[in-house]
Amino acid sequence: MVTFKDFRNNVKPNWCPGCGDFSVQTAIQRAAANVGIQPHDLAVISGIGCSGRISGYIHSYGFHGIHGRALPIAQGLKMANKDLHVIASGGDGDGFAIGMGHTIHSIRRNIDITYVVMDNQIYGLTKGQTSPRSAEGFKTKSTPGGAIEPSVQPLELALTSGATFVAQGFSSDIKELTAIIEAGINHKGFSFINVFSPCVTYNKVNTYDWFKEHLTKLSTVEGYDSTNREEAMKVVMETEGLVTGIIYQDENAPSYQEQVPGYAPTPLVDQNLKMSEQEFNALLQDFM
Ligand SMILES: Cc1ncc(C[n+]2csc(CCOP(=O)(O)OP(=O)(O)O)c2C)c(N)n1
Numbered sequence: 001m002v003t004f005k006d007f008r009n010n011v012k013p014n015w016c017p018g019c020g021d022f023s024v025q026t027a028i029q030r031a032a033a034n035v036g037i038q039p040h041d042l043a044v045i046s047g048i049g050c051s052g053r054i055s056g057y058i059h060s061y062g063f064h065g066i067h068g069r070a071l072p073i074a075q076g077l078k079m080a081n082k083d084l085h086v087i088a089s090g091g092d093g094d095g096f097a098i099g100m101g102h103t104i105h106s107i108r109r110n111i112d113i114t115y116v117v118m119d120n121q122i123y124g125l126t127k128g129q130t131s132p133r134s135a136e137g138f139k140t141k142s143t144p145g146g147a148i149e150p151s152v153q154p155l156e157l158a159l160t161s162g163a164t165f166v167a168q169g170f171s172s173d174i175k176e177l178t179a180i181i182e183a184g185i186n187h188k189g190f191s192f193i194n195v196f197s198p199c200v201t202y203n204k205v206n207t208y209d210w211f212k213e214h215l216t217k218l219s220t221v222e223g224y225d226s227t228n229r230e231e232a233m234k235v236v237m238e239t240e241g242l243v244t245g246i247i248y249q250d251e252n253a254p255s256y257q258e259q260v261p262g263y264a265p266t267p268l269v270d271q272n273l274k275m276s277e278q279e280f281n282a283l284l285q286d287f288m
């Protein structure tokens with residue numbers, strides 16, 4: 001039987017002690033084990049940032065890509081090898097600044113992958129600049145007078161972009177986070193998971209204590225219906241995005257792969273794509 005230890009490797013993370021990303025790593029490892037997949041059935045694709053290092057710390061296939069580009073790589077991989085479970089991950093800068101275009105289009109495309117954002121509301125790796133998730137008035141060395149723009153609201157954005165799975169977790173609650181990621185992996189479509197993952201070194205405002213004080217757990221909201229998009233939007237707006245749990249899920253929406261005409265049941269990696277010279281010349285003629 002596979003356990004979370006099977007997803008451990010011997011690389012020691014060089015995150016700062018107390019960084020929220022440790023818990024995200026643990027939750028992914030536990031969720032993968034709970035789903036019952038083997039390390040060789042999983043690929044973790046990351047962007048650049050402290051968070052982006054995660055692909056190197058999990059015993060699975062992995063690829064540490066470039067800033068903001070985890071999602072295109074992850075989607076290409078899934079299209080080529082549909083039997084692989086693919087998790088894309090990165091920071092809020094990675095996903096909501098440089099990679100924002102990919103985030104919105106991946107959500108509406110609904111390819112069957114899981115996207116875990118480690119949202120610390122700051123740029124960690126580059127030593128503490130304001131990110132699109134920093135609140136208005138947030139002071140850093142890049143906004144010494146306080147951030148002027150309102151912050152990106154990832155849950156609202158996902159819901160209005162046609163997401164079929166929207167959830168949010170918190171590094172301090174590994175149990176809930178594991179359950180969310182497990183549900184995300186099992187979801188047949190794009191699962192968008194934002195995780196409050198505090199940066200203990202540079203973000204002295206959005207700390208563990210701050211989140212504990214401000215977060216509402218959906219499991220405590222009586223009668224909440226996560227299949228209702230309107231209700232999801234309402235709870236997100238009422239809590240100003242400070243809510244954890246599975247906020248919305250549509251289990252019936254077809255994934256992108258299911259709708260691509262001619263998408264073969266055999267993964268591309270297992271197909272013999274070699275052409276005879278005759279076939280190649282015939283194909284070439286089509287373009288003449
Ligand atoms: C094309 C490009 N632009 C800018 C950078 C510099 N850079 C590296 S990480 C980063 C942001 C990191 O913040 P985030 O994505 O939130 O991740 P964190 O480090 O907080 O986990 C930036 C701007 C880069 N590596 N590549």
Ligand code: SF4
Nearest residue numbers: 016019050124199200
């Ligand atoms: S700088 Fe912040 S985000 Fe980066 S490893 Fe340290 S605590 Fe984590």
